[in-house]
Amino acid sequence: VLATKKDGLMAECGEIDIHITGRDAHAGLPQNGIDSLLVAAHLLEGYQQILTRMKSPFDPAIINIGQIHGGTARNSVAKECEMHGTMRTYSEDVFNFLVKKMEDFNKGAEISYGCKIDFSCPPLYPPVLNDEKLVKFLSEIDDIVLLDEPLMLAEDFSFYQKAVPGVFVFVGTKSEKYQSGLHTDHFNFDEKVLKRAVDMYIKIACQYK
Known part of the structure; x- marks a missing residue:
């Protein structure tokens, strides 16, 4: 997801x-x-x-x-x-x-x-502030879940957004086999989710104008 x-x-x-x-x-x-x-x-x-x-x-x-x-x-x-x-x-x-x-x-x-x-x-x-136009573009080219509420987590990706408009996207990793959250000593994930993220990047590269 x-x-x-x-x-x-x-x-x-x-x-x-x-x-x-x-x-x-x-x-x-x-x-x-x-x-x-x-x-x-x-x-x-x-x-x-x-x-x-x-x-x-x-x-x-x-x-x-x-x-x-x-x-x-x-x-x-x-x-x-x-x-x-x-x-x-x-x-x-x-x-x-x-x-x-x-x-x-x-x-x-x-x-x-x-x-x-x-x-x-x-x-x-700084806070992660996603560009509204880019979020709209992503939702049009891919199956993106739009969250209702923000999170009190923090991320240094925000420094990029201070320089240029950008969008941070979460790549869901939870599955039946892997249930642990972030910042745990046993975190792991199914590497198939990486392909899902790469597919999104390909769509962006091919369709963004």
Whole structure:
């Protein structure tokens, strides 16, 4: 199965890296420390407030923190904490807006808690924005499934689309024998699907004007 979608197909992504520096202390004397784990919890909640209260609900976006590492002992206030995550949007403007709001939130936390926050979230890939005319052309020359909704995946094919109009097409690989998804250690597929993709390229080469 070949599948695509006009306009936004996949998201812009950025990688979030945060290092919080507080001050260590004994758990029995918390007033002498600055708890980096408490700051991390504050940031986690705040970032979700940015998504739900500062951005239009009609501009989909994800801020996901997938890793938190901090602290050295159960009976101490954690001096340092690291957080790592990803952000996804379909708009470069929304991406930049969210980064700015996260930076503002971090500054507020630094003032409130007396900590130091090092923050980075550079854009990794732009959004995949398929050219509407090319999608229409493909659907006329081949059996292409047109998806109803975009995906929050990301793809560096989008850099080509920044230079010239283009279309990203999914080549379905799932079958009775091969069921695993992408990014697994046992991914495999029936190589017959490659011929299906090559056939599409031949049609494009022969019929595009």
